[in-house]
Amino acid sequence: MLHRILLLLAVAGLLTVAGVAVWRQYRRPALPSLYAHGNLLINPGFQEDADGDARPDGWTSGPAAELGDWTITPEPGGHSLRLTGSGSYVRSAAIVVWPGKRYQLSLYALTDAAEANRLQVLFLWEDSRRETIERQASPWLEVPAGQWRRLTSEAQAPANASGLSILVRPAGDDPVYIDDLHLAEDGVRLEPFPDYARAALAFTVDWETAMGGLIHSRSDDAYDPATAEQRGLAMREGAENLLALLEHYGIRATWYASGYSLLEGNASGQAFAGDPTYTWASRANGWRNDRWVTTPWFVDDPHGTAQSYPAWYFGDVVSRLLAAGQDIQSHTFGHLYAGHASPEELRTDLQLWNDAAAAAGAPRARSLAFPWGASLGMSDANYDALEALGYIAVTRTYHEPQGRSQYWILPPDDLFHMRTVPGHPDLWAFPDHYFPGHATDPAWAREVVDRVLLERGVTSLWAHTEEVLSAEQVAAWDEVLAYAAARRDAGLWVAPLTEVVAYRKALSRVEINSEVKGERLEVVVRNGNDHALAGLTLTMPGPIQEVRLEGSPYLDYVLDQVRLPALEPGRQVRLEAVLSAWETSP
Ligand SMILES: [Zn+2]
Numbered sequence: 001m002l003h004r005i006l007l008l009l010a011v012a013g014l015l016t017v018a019g020v021a022v023w024r025q026y027r028r029p030a031l032p033s034l035y036a037h038g039n040l041l042i043n044p045g046f047q048e049d050a051d052g053d054a055r056p057d058g059w060t061s062g063p064a065a066e067l068g069d070w071t072i073t074p075e076p077g078g079h080s081l082r083l084t085g086s087g088s089y090v091r092s093a094a095i096v097v098w099p100g101k102r103y104q105l106s107l108y109a110l111t112d113a114a115e116a117n118r119l120q121v122l123f124l125w126e127d128s129r130r131e132t133i134e135r136q137a138s139p140w141l142e143v144p145a146g147q148w149r150r151l152t153s154e155a156q157a158p159a160n161a162s163g164l165s166i167l168v169r170p171a172g173d174d175p176v177y178i179d180d181l182h183l184a185e186d187g188v189r190l191e192p193f194p195d196y197a198r199a200a201l202a203f204t205v206d207w208e209t210a211m212g213g214l215i216h217s218r219s220d221d222a223y224d225p226a227t228a229e230q231r232g233l234a235m236r237e238g239a240e241n242l243l244a245l246l247e248h249y250g251i252r253a254t255w256y257a258s259g260y261s262l263l264e265g266n267a268s269g270q271a272f273a274g275d276p277t278y279t280w281a282s283r284a285n286g287w288r289n290d291r292w293v294t295t296p297w298f299v300d301d302p303h304g305t306a307q308s309y310p311a312w313y314f315g316d317v318v319s320r321l322l323a324a325g326q327d328i329q330s331h332t333f334g335h336l337y338a339g340h341a342s343p344e345e346l347r348t349d350l351q352l353w354n355d356a357a358a359a360a361g362a363p364r365a366r367s368l369a370f371p372w373g374a375s376l377g378m379s380d381a382n383y384d385a386l387e388a389l390g391y392i393a394v395t396r397t398y399h400e401p402q403g404r405s406q407y408w409i410l411p412p413d414d415l416f417h418m419r420t421v422p423g424h425p426d427l428w429a430f431p432d433h434y435f436p437g438h439a440t441d442p443a444w445a446r447e448v449v450d451r452v453l454l455e456r457g458v459t460s461l462w463a464h465t466e467e468v469l470s471a472e473q474v475a476a477w478d479e480v481l482a483y484a485a486a487r488r489d490a491g492l493w494v495a496p497l498t499e500v501v502a503y504r505k506a507l508s509r510v511e512i513n514s515e516v517k518g519e520r521l522e523v524v525v526r527n528g529n530d531h532a533l534a535g536l537t538l539t540m541p542g543p544i545q546e547v548r549l550e551g552s553p554y555l556d557y558v559l560d561q562v563r564l565p566a567l568e569p570g571r572q573v574r575l576e577a578v579l580s581a582w583e584t585s586p
Contacts, residue, residue: 038184038189038539038560038561039181039182039183039184040095040103040183040184040185041058041092041095041166041181041182041183042057042058042059042092042093042095042454042455042456043056043057043058043059043454044180044181044182044183045071045078045079045179045180045181046059046067046079046080046081046179047078047079048454049067050450054066054067055067056079056081057454058092058093058454058455059081059090059091059092059093060090060091060093061081061088061089061090061091062087062088062089062090062169063085063087063088064082064083064084064085064087064088065081065082065083065084065088065089065090066081066082066084067079067080067081067082068080068081068082068177070110070112070177070179071179072108072148072179072180073180079179080108080177080178080179081177081178081179082175082176082177083119083168083169083170083175083176083177083178084170084173084174084175084176085170085173086170086171086172086173088169088170089167089168089169090167090168090169090178091124091165091166091167091168092165092166092167092181092183093165093455093456094126094130094163094164094165094417095163095164095165095183095456096162096163096192096456097125097157097161097162097163097164097185098157098185098189098190099157099158099159099160099161099162100156100157100159101156101157101185101186101187101189102154102155102156102157102185102186103123103154103155103156103157103164103183103184103185103186104152104153104154104183104184104186105121105123105152105153105154105166105181105182105183106150106151106152106181106182107121107150107151107168107178107179107180107181107182108148108149108150108151108178108179108180109141109143109148109149109151109176109177109178109179110143110144110145110146110147110148110149110176110177111143111144111145111146111174111175111176111177112145112146112175112177113145113174113175114145115145115174116142116143116144116145117142117143117145117170117171117172117174117175117176118140118141118142118143118170118171118172119140119141119143119151119168119169119170119171119176119178120137120138120139120140120141120168120169120171121137121138121141121151121153121166121167121168122135122136122137122138122166122167122168122169123135123136123137123153123155123164123166124164124165124166124167125157125158125161125163125164126161126162126163126164126165127160127161127162127163128160128162128163128419128420128425128428129419129420129422130163130414130417130419133158133160133161134158134161136155138153140171141153143170143176148179163417164183166181166183168181185539187514187541188512188514188521188523188538188539188540188541189538189539190507190510190512190536190537190538191537191538191539191561192504192507193491193493193503193537194493194503194534194535194536194537194563195493195535195537195563196491196537196558196561196563197491197492197493197537198453198456198490198491198492199452199453199455199456199457199458199491199492199493200452200457200458200459200492200493200494200495200500201449201452201458201459201460201461201484201492201493201494201495202253202254202430202458202459202460202461202494202495202496202497202500203246203251203253203254203460203461203462203481203484203494204253204254204255204256204369204395204432204460204461204462204496204497205239205242205253205254205255205256205462205463205464205465205468206256206331206369206371206396206462206463206464206465207235207239207255207256207257207258207261207314207331207464207465208232208235208257208258208260208261208331208335208464209232209235209236209258209260209261209311209312209313209314210225210228210229210231210232210260210300210311210312211232211258211259211260211298211300211301211312211313212258212259212260212261212331212334212335213258213335213371213372214227214228214231214232214235215228215300216281216287216292216297216335218286218287218288218372219288220288222287222288222289223288223289223291225300228300228311229311229312230311231311231466232310232311232312233310233311234465234466234469235311235314235464235465235466236310236311236314236317236465237469238464238465238466238467238468238469238473239255239314239317239465239468240317241468241469241474241477242465242468242477243320243321243324243326245468245474245477245478245481246324246326246481247324248481249481249482249484249485250485251481251484251485251494252324252325252326252327252495252496253326253327253496254326254327254328254329254367254496254497254498255321255326255327255328255329255465256329256330256331256368256369256396257314257318257328257329257330257331258331258332258333258334258335258371259272259332259333259334259349259352259353259356260301260312260313260314261313261314261315261317261318261331262314262315262318262328262353262356262357262359262360262362263306263313263314263315263356263360264305264306264313264315264316264360265304265305265306265307265308265309265313265315266301266303266304266313267303267304267305268303269301269303271298272298272333272334272352273333273334273345273348273349273352274348275296275297275298276296276297276298276334276345277292277293277294277295277296277297278292278297278334278336278340278341278345279293280337280340280341281293281297281337281340285337285340297334298334315360318360318361318362319360319361322361322362326496327496327497327498327499328357328362328363329365329366329367329368329369329497329498330350330353330365330367330368330369330391331368331369331371332346332349332350332353332368332371333349333350333352333353333356334349334352335371336349336371337371337372337374337377338368338370338371338374338375338377338378338382339370339374339375339376339377339378339382340377341382343379343381343382343384343385346382346385346386347385347388347389350365350368350385350386350389351389353365354389364389364390365389365390365391366390366391366392366393366498366502367391367392367393367394367395367430367497367498367501368386368391368393368394368395369394369395369396369462370394370395370396370397370398371396373396373398373434374396374398375394375396375397375398375407375409375429376398376403376404376407377407380423383421383423383424383427384424386427387424387426387427391427392426392427392428392498392501392502392505393418393427393428393429393430393497393498393501394409394421394427394428394429394430395429395430395431395432395460395462395497396432396462397409397410397429399411399412399415399431400412409421409422409429410429410431414431415431415432415433415459416431416451416452416455416457416458416459417431417455417457417458418430418431418458418501418504426505428501428504428505430458430460430497430500430501431458431459431460432459432460432461432462433445433448433459433460433461433462434462434463435461435462435463435476435480436463436467436473437463437467437468437470437472437473437474437476437477438472438473438476439472439476441476441480442476442479442480442483445461445476445480445483446479446480446483448461449480449483449484449487449492450487452492453487453490453491453492458500460497461480503533506529506531506533509527509528509529510525510526510527510528510529510533510536511525511526511528511572512524512525512526512538517576519578520548520576520577520578521540521541521576521577521578521579522574522575522576523538523574523575523576523577524572524573524574524575525538525564525567525572525573525575526567526570526571526572527567527568527569527570527571527572528570529569530569530570531569532566532567532568532569533566533567534565534566534567535563535564535566536563536564536567537561537562537563537564538561538562538563538564538575539560539561540560540561540562540577540579541560541579542560542579542580542581543559543560543579543580543581544557544559544560544561544562544577544578544579545577545578545579545580546577546578547562547575547576547577547578548575548576548577549564549565549573549574549575550573550574551576554575560579562575562577
């Protein structure tokens with residue numbers, strides 16, 4: 001349909017050449033664009049090689065894929081990629097796609113051999129687990145000897161696709177040079193992040209009292225109330241340090257609270273969850289002794305208040321976190337080892353967490369940070385229990401690089417994208433990087449921030465609040481929060497983990513219809529969710545000259561992207577856009 005729209009626009013003389021310098025850098029091919037401008041590929045011209053390994057950033061390449069100096073548009077630092085040999089290939093990072101949409105790849109290719117060669121483009125579609133579910137191969141396309149040729153291929157995303165990567169490979173053993181790849185979505189693209197963002201970063205902390213994981217420690221300190229109390233106070237003090245920093249930078253984080261973090265106290269001596277004894281908390285399962293096999297889990301509760309026992313209850317802090325817009329989520333009520341707990345134990349515990357949250361004025365939990373950083377041992381029934389309670393995200397999943405890979409939900413070599421839990425397509429596992437705030441940590445944490453932007457992905461940095469305590473740790477957090485806040489200008493969306501996941505889920509219930517109306521592209525967007533959506537960002541098929549929203553001039557657009565006003569549940573808005581063509585090559 002868009003082909004027709006643009007043809008009509010072209011006939012109407014509206015596809016004028018835009019001679020603005022900022023567009024020149026994109027070096028568009030000399031054809032009017034039928035596709036969204038925003039190139040979906042990372043590092044499409046192979047210029048970026050930040051790590052200096054002579055391989056372009058954002059691409060995976062097979063043997064004999066090397067940077068070449070021939071470029072389609074000669075410029076300082078320009079490169080093509082040379083593929084030599086039948087077994088060579090190059091593969092793009094995966095991008096977010098929408099089911100049913102069409103995607104077009106274009107690229108330039110030549111060979112310096114005496115005879116023409118050929119290459120093939122593969123569209124590798126991924127599901128929400130980031131596993132390839134379908135491959136669509138182009139015909140073998142001829143690559144001329146000694147001159148660049150623009151080659152194109154297109155494909156439609158399967159019904160359950162959520163990601164796409166592109167693979168290019170040559171025929172025969174003669175070298176093929178490729179350059180200036182461009183991947184575009186047909187028509188109007190719904191961007192996966194709000195407010196013009198390209199990537200998302202969450203800061204999250206585990207926030208537990210002495211009654212949380214501390215008294216039930218599996219570490220060397222084992223059962224030690226004095227140490228638990230000391231650490232509880234450190235958790236409290238670190239939380240204050242962190243909250244001050246977050247407010248300074250206007251950042252909202254996700255606070256994974258264990259149940260006693262939500263309580264103002266327990267002076268009445270209430271018994272929680274029927275005063276359970278968890279027989280799985282045994283030496284065989286990693287505890288230092290068998291104390292908890294026979295001892296009720298909450299026996300150390302001092303039955304006081306946050307004032308009399310400030311290491312044991314943090315409920316007095318909750319209202320200030322909520323007032324500051326911070327996101328409070330579940331670390332389980334009793335700091336359960338979720339992989340050992342039975343479904344009934346887990347359900348009871350998580351319901352208890354929701355009850356405590358309600359009493360503290362906080363919403364029910366939608367995301368979980370696994371205590372002891374471990375999802376390993378989680379049964380299918382335990383995941384069902386999470387979903388039945390409305391959980392949409394889990395983090396602190398087990399992904400130790402030296403660990404037992406059969407328990408990984410997220411592979412350690414890809415902590416920049418979320419993927420769903422197997423068998424639970426509505427439950428997302430969110431990657432995290434442990435940031436304990438030592439002096440050497442900010443350097444790599446800044447690289448994490450840069451990398452998530454490069455990959456247009458999502459990730460998080462996390463610690464316990466007791467690790468925002470020393471001057472060194474506070475300085476480390478200050479540095480990284482400042483860096484992340486500054487990178488908002490580069491398109492980084494810094495948001496609570498739960499919101500990042502909820503936003504992605506909500507996009508599947510946004511409907512977009514576009515058609516030509518006279519000289520304008522009319523776009524109707526409907527929010528099919530039961531809650532409002534703010535920041536929806538659309539990419540148009542060309543630079544925007546003018547936008548009207550419900551008939552009135554509308555100015556919230558940048559180049560080819562427009563941001564919608566907040567859309568109430570079930571509501572729709574109508575945009576009319578006048579577009580121009582991308583500048584043709586000089
Ligand atoms: Zn914990």
